Amino acid sequence: MAAKTVLVVDDSRVARMMTRHLIEQNRPGWIIVEAETGEQAVERFQEVLPDFTLMDVNMPGIDGLEASRRIRAIERAAVITLLTANIQDPIRHHAEEIGIGFINKPLRVEALLAFLVEEAP
């Protein structure tokens, strides 16, 4: 499988470390780029044009939903999923409206691998 680039967005360093570790274990050689805020996620997305983006919701500044909307405005085909502890139904509905995925924390390897094979819409 050709190496891909994954953007991991989370204000928690520990959360990013755990997600990175799981990706490195299961997709060795893939490039992992991190962002700590929604604003930084949009910037990093424009810089590296990742194949996949895992996006936290509750962050300082713009939240993950707004960051996803901005990324989609840049690249309609961006493959994004929320990765969040916020399991409320309205969050899932907003994700559906934007056309992005929803994965609840803690991240399970099955959910990660299912996401990392998704095709761009």
Place this chain on the structure above:
Amino acid sequence: MTFLIGDLERDAITELLNIAIGQAAAGLSQLVEDEVRLSVPFVDFLTPDQAARRLDIETKGGDAVAVRQHFNGPFAGDILLLFPERRSLDLVRHMLGDEVPLSQLTELEQEALQEVGNIILNGCLGSLANQLNMRVESSLPTYLRGPGARILAGGSVAGGRDATPDSQGLAMFLHVDFALLNKDIDGYLAFIMDIASAERFVDAVRAYLDGRI
């Protein structure tokens, strides 16, 4: 003003909380690869002194570490996750496993506990909101350390109402004890609402019951 809830409402709150903490516990169980034992949830109305004593009992008189989030919606308050300080590093070690060298564990302890709190508290709050068909906003998790009573007095974070019981009255505590079965780590989770919020919460629970029984 005396604010009381009936047996039916109390039973419904217990069950709603049971489901909510159950979902949150599943997340914790996965994080630390251990079974999480839960107590029956309690609903109590406590004065500031009683609440402080309760938290001191939870921390066995010692210092504790806690993660606290403020929530806002049809009802507002604080949700608190608390561990005895002596076990918090063990929890982080179990959570991060071999991924992090021991020398880095202490440095990461606070951030790791905030992430545990984020998963547990949002899982619990989200499930409760879903069951009541409501949207509840929550703040980012705040890390606190000290005696139980001081953590309680830590107050809510900026931007929300203070759910800490004031000197005038009671606060409603919805709380659960939990333990990691094989790791000798126990903890405590509490929703804290002032009486005005508690009344709105109980109204929501009554509406929930009206549609189901």
